[in-house]
Amino acid sequence: MTGSTRGPNDPRRRERILDAALDVIAEHGAIKVTFRKIADAAGVPLGSLTYYFDDMQHLLTDAFTRHAESVSTRYGALLEAARTPREAQEAVVEIICGKVWGTDHNLLLSYELYAFATRHPEVRTVMRSWMQASRDSLARHFDPLTARALDALIEGLSIHNSVDPRPTDRAEVAAIVDALVGPVHRRGRSRTTAR
Template identity: 85%
Template sequence: MAGSTRGPNDPRRRERILDAALDVVAEHGAIKVTYRRIAEAAGVPLGSLTYYFDDMQDLLTSAFTRLADTVSSRYGALLDAARTPEEAREAVVEIISGKVWGTDRNLLLSYELYAFAARHPEVREVMRSWMRASRESLARHFDPLTARALDALVEGFSIHNSVDTRPTDRAEVAAIVDAIADRRVSGTGGNTG
């Protein structure tokens, strides 16, 4: 095909399509994504989408996986850098209060991923993988139950703080993280201090 930019002449085309798909999801919502909108946003011929992806489900799953991997790597890096229990707690506070999402767009995209996964069971594995990665990062510093609680706290505060007229400030978040991290559940089901 004369003039084609497929293949070695355009090695980032697949990644551009994925980035464009996320842009379209952020602008219109996953439910209103079309091949045409993605192709236009990526600046590629419409046929490129079906060349790289089996169907829209495959394309969106790949795009959401890219999002999850991006955010998970930031999340994991903060926890990997922690060398003490105090640094691990501070990393959790930074994940909640800082910019681990990178942009408000990525947080919005995470909402879209939750909704899309709820309606498309085959995409739930992207969410499960993301949750596993988050909990594994937390489990380097916290017991499994605490890691699970902190992971839920991260998700909940991220959502609440993005829409609350008075987001929970860093000091309040730190106090809550400390309260959760200080709890120990005994083998008999009771709490110990």
């Protein structure tokens, strides 16, 4: 290994370990992750993992946090760009039907996060933070109850569409979002009036 990938000469080593951990989780599942698999995937000595992380729980929590923040950033950017109620609804449709997840790999990581969080209460804080960030982004344009419902719709349809032999298409998703948002929102509650 060269000096650029070792010790103090590698300032991004921690991030590379987290990225490698996410790759290993996607390939093997969170319950089958080991320090050795992550070290091999990251191309770092095994001892590097214990230098940065107290234990596997710490490493997985930080890896899942990295994943959640990455998806939340893309999700929030679409809603931040919306200027009208109609654009906000279109952003929700894009979150469901577009590339907010980035790749199937990221959607798979989300499944792993859900499953892992059900058995590891300390990781539930990652899920709760992610849900809150999503709802906060939606609340720029929608009342709190609608934001909560849209967040559940986004998660549910994204998961269903990834396994459904006939995924809900964009026009159908748009109709569902329109029905959920309802007439109160369509009367003009915009980003500027919501604040």
